[in-house]
Amino acid sequence: MNTRTKLWTLMILVALLTLSVACSTADGASDDKKEGAALASDSEKSDKKGKDKDGKDGEDKKKEEQAVPVEVETLAAGAIESVLKYSSTLEAEREVKVFAEAARLVRELKVEEGHRVRKGQVLIRLQDEEQRNALTKVENELAKAEREYKRQERLYSESLISEEVFNNATYELDQLRINRDDALRQLSYTEVRAPISGTITQRMVKLGDQITVGQHLFDIIDFNSLVARVYVPEKNLPQLSRGLQARLSARATGGRDYKGKIERIAPIVDARTGTVKVTIEVGGQPGLLPGMYVDVDLVTAERQDAVLIPKRALIYDNDQMYVFRLGDERRVERVFVEAKVTDKNFIEPIDGVAAGDQIVVAGQAGLKDGALVKLPGDEDKAENEDDAVVERASL
Numbered sequence: 001m002n003t004r005t006k007l008w009t010l011m012i013l014v015a016l017l018t019l020s021v022a023c024s025t026a027d028g029a030s031d032d033k034k035e036g037a038a039l040a041s042d043s044e045k046s047d048k049k050g051k052d053k054d055g056k057d058g059e060d061k062k063k064e065e066q067a068v069p070v071e072v073e074t075l076a077a078g079a080i081e082s083v084l085k086y087s088s089t090l091e092a093e094r095e096v097k098v099f100a101e102a103a104r105l106v107r108e109l110k111v112e113e114g115h116r117v118r119k120g121q122v123l124i125r126l127q128d129e130e131q132r133n134a135l136t137k138v139e140n141e142l143a144k145a146e147r148e149y150k151r152q153e154r155l156y157s158e159s160l161i162s163e164e165v166f167n168n169a170t171y172e173l174d175q176l177r178i179n180r181d182d183a184l185r186q187l188s189y190t191e192v193r194a195p196i197s198g199t200i201t202q203r204m205v206k207l208g209d210q211i212t213v214g215q216h217l218f219d220i221i222d223f224n225s226l227v228a229r230v231y232v233p234e235k236n237l238p239q240l241s242r243g244l245q246a247r248l249s250a251r252a253t254g255g256r257d258y259k260g261k262i263e264r265i266a267p268i269v270d271a272r273t274g275t276v277k278v279t280i281e282v283g284g285q286p287g288l289l290p291g292m293y294v295d296v297d298l299v300t301a302e303r304q305d306a307v308l309i310p311k312r313a314l315i316y317d318n319d320q321m322y323v324f325r326l327g328d329e330r331r332v333e334r335v336f337v338e339a340k341v342t343d344k345n346f347i348e349p350i351d352g353v354a355a356g357d358q359i360v361v362a363g364q365a366g367l368k369d370g371a372l373v374k375l376p377g378d379e380d381k382a383e384n385e386d387d388a389v390v391e392r393a394s395l
Contacts, residue, residue: 067374070363072326077355078308080348082301082341083247084239086230090282092290094196094222100215102126102189109207111218117194123218124205128190135183142176149173198222224284227263230296231275239300240265246280247297253287262298301341306348309337313361314347324367326358330378334369 104126111123152169155161202219205211228248232240246260263281270276280296282288313323314337321339324332337349353359360367367373 065372067330067372067378068363068367070324070332070360070367070373070375072358072375073310073313073361075307075309075353075355075357075359077305078346079302079304080306080308080341080343080346081299081303083343084232084236084298084300086232086296086298088228088230088280088294088296090226090228090288090290090292090294092221092223092225093227094198094225095290096195096198096220097216098123098192098195098218098220100189100192100211100213100217102186103210103212104128104190106205106207106209106211109205111200111203113200113203115200117198117200117220119194119197121194123192123194123200126190126192126211128187131183131187131190135180135187138176138179138183142173142180145169145173145176192217194220196220196222221290223288223290226282226284226288226290228260228280228282228294228296230278230280230298231270231273232278232298234269234274234276236300237265237269237276240276240278240298245299247299248280248282248288248294250288250292250294252292256287258282258285258288258294260296303341303348306341307353307355308346309349309353309359310361311345311347313359313364315364323353324360324364325353326360326373330373330375332360332367332369332371332373334367 106124107127108125110121110125111117117123149169149172152161152166156163156166198220199222200218201221203217205215205217211217228246240262242262242265244262246262248258248260249255250258260280260282262278264279266277268276278298288294309323314321315323320336322334322336325335327333335352337347337352339347340350341348360373363373
């Protein structure tokens with residue numbers, strides 16, 4: 001074989017080899033394209049199926065309304081009070097300090113702290129010899145002057161003495177009477193007496209002390225004159241009147257309630273605080289002492305047969321308040337209410353609800369008017385009904 005023939009043979013083999021490779025590549029691409037199309041088709045079917053399923057679930061969810069769990073309470077009628085609450089410290093309106101009116105030695109001590117005394121009762125006796133001697137002397141001179149005056153009066157009536165002589169006798173008699181009164185007063189200072197009836201709360205003197213004029217000796221308090229003073233805002237003034245009942249309690253007595261009443265209402269309003277001073281008569285009641293801290297309730301209104309709404313059922317919307325009332329088919333109704341009387345735990349509404357209504361008292365924060373609710377016993381009731389259906393079916 002010559003050289004030319006060999007060259008043509010080699011060229012033909014290369015051409016055949018190239019053609020074979022090209023065909024193989026085209027077949028692989030075609031297979032990949034078919035496989036990709038199949039996968040895309042499957043994916044589209046799956047997405048469509050998923051969309052159909054999700055759409056159906058969404059519609060079911062829209063159709064199914066969730067019931068809100070709540071608690072309700074049946075309204076009843078009862079007593080309610082409208083109360084203004086304050087705090088105060090008890091004071092005694094009749095309280096005096098006893099001072100010495102003479103400088104003398106204490107000879108006799110008649111009372112101690114805690115003793116009850118009557119007005120005018122002797123508390124202590126002081127040294128009094130000098131005062132008694134002075135009184136005896138002036139009384140003797142007065143007796144002599146009275147005898148002389150009678151003689152002068154008789155002579156004057158018979159015109160035996162002048163008018164001047166008679167006037168001098170009268171003047172001397174009057175002066176001696178004044179001296180006697182002074183001597184009696186000085187003697188009275190040697191007995192220190194109680195100016196009011198009450199209880200000795202402090203004794204600042206001992207037997208044998210040399211006291212001075214103006215020295216503080218005793219404190220006396222009349223426990224029957226206890227009062228509590230409170231300061232009421234002027235806006236509440238129309239609710240107050242003399243004789244209005246008050247209720248007091250003191251922590252020191254275990255929270256026991258005491259009765260009182262308004263004795264006085266000040267005729268002016270304090271411009272700085274906008275309050276009115278109200279004095280409440282308490283009087284002497286067992287356990288109450290001057291200086292004791294007390295809570296004071298002024299009862300401005302009282303009703304015995306009121307429809308009572310618990311305050312925990314109320315929902316506030318700015319200046320309005322409302323409750324949710326349970327209606328038919330476990331749906332609630334929003335009812336706006338306005339308080340007529342309010343106490344610590346309840347309000348009496350003007351209208352809107354009646355005794356026997358069921359009011360939502362827990363779980364009402366997120367409710368809307370007409371919302372579906374369920375009560376604590378509803379799930380157990382539904383389960384019991386399902387069990388009963390299954391049992392009948394098995395029979």
